[in-house]
Amino acid sequence: VTCGGCTALVLTAAHSTCDSYCGSFGHVCAAAAEEDSEGCSVKYRAACDEPFLDTSDMLCTCRWSEEAGGQEVPGDATNAPQEDACLCVFDIDRTLTGKQGDTDACPRNRVTDLNDKAYGGGKATLSALSAAGISTTFCDQCVLGITSAGAGSGEHSEWNAFLLEHVMRGSAHDAFTEQHPSAQIWSYGTDVRSPYVLNQGNKIKQDSVELVRQWYGRHGTFVDPGEVYFFGDRTENIEPFREKGLNSREISCGSRDRKLYRGSGIVGLCGARPEEIQRTKGNVLCE
Structure with a gap:
């Protein structure tokens, strides 16, 4: 027929x-x-x-x-971008998470019983975004991804499993993973075999995010580059997304960790808040 x-x-x-x-x-x-x-x-x-x-x-x-x-x-x-299709990609450390155990400076964050090895280690602490749920933002209607310079607590750790099972959730993404359960694995660097990428260095994350976009295209979800949105806390990672025509936004703008990198404030403290997850075009730094 x-x-x-x-x-x-x-x-x-x-x-x-x-x-x-x-x-x-x-x-x-x-x-x-x-x-x-x-x-x-x-x-x-x-x-x-x-x-x-x-x-x-x-x-x-x-x-x-x-x-x-x-x-x-x-x-x-043809494999043309689908109308309204979008992709939200998140950093892990100090974006999906906040500083381990710190709910005094970050009262909207939630401490878990899982181990998070990032930045010296401690109890994995969900940022306000992760605690409320990505589904409370516009990204509920987008497929999702991760691109991190770190590796969480390791590919096979309970913490990494928690991220995929409980944090990377939203209506559109849940529908996708139901049809593609094999997507729930970790990738590394530019060897992108899933939407979740570990060990991709700072200032070059845009390379992996573009490959995640292409990966989705090969699996039936065609997203225009202008409908890709990356959210991360490190200032240095935002502008380079311009090279690929992808949107990016610095988060954790109201809280920076002054105990790291000689007080430069290049790294977030509390992580992302739901209100920072905006469908804004361009490459947006904290003011």
């Missing part, structure tokens, strides 16, 4: 992935989706190489291989 343009309703009995279907006649997959009600409507998007195991049909959009000199698929059959 042809669904218009270069999209077809395909039986999964012959081809379990859209990569397989498109490749069977010399094309490459441009987009894949689960159909809704045995028709041409999209129920949810998927990656081109993702098997459709529990359904009899799938929607595949194919295009000529560029290597073969073919043309891009016209109109809405």
Whole structure:
């Protein structure tokens, strides 16, 4: 069944992935989706190489291989950004967290029983944003990501698991991870295999965030660069996002840690507050 343009309703009995279907006649997959009600409507998007195991049909959009000199698929059959799709990416330390155990200076923060190794270590302490929930901000309607210079308490730690299971939550992101449970793993640097990146150095975080945006595109969520929003506490990380055409905002503006880096205030103290998570264009520093 042809669904218009270069999209077809395909039986999964012959081809379990859209990569397989498109490749069977010399094309490459441009987009894949689960159909809704045995028709041409999209129920949810998927990656081109993702098997459709529990359904009899799938929607595949194919295009000529560029290597073969073919043309891009016209109109809405390409991997164009989806209307209103957005991506919110957060630093971990002093953004999703505040200084360990400090609720005197940061009364809206919440101390957990988990170990956080960052900045000398201590009890992991949720920032006001994490305590209230990312879902209380506009990012509730966006897919989510992490890009951190540190590693939390380690890939397999209880604290890192807590971040993915309890902090990285929102309506749009929950819907995505329900369809893509394999996304709940950690990546490192520019080897981006998931939306959650550890050990990406300061001043170059924009490189990983752009790769996270591209990763989402390969998994059916196409976000325009102008709808990517990074939030972090370190002043030095904000301006470089301009290079990629991505938005960025410094947070923890009302609280800076003067005990680190010779009192420079380059690092936040209490971390992000919900009211700092704004859908503002540009690269915004604390005033």
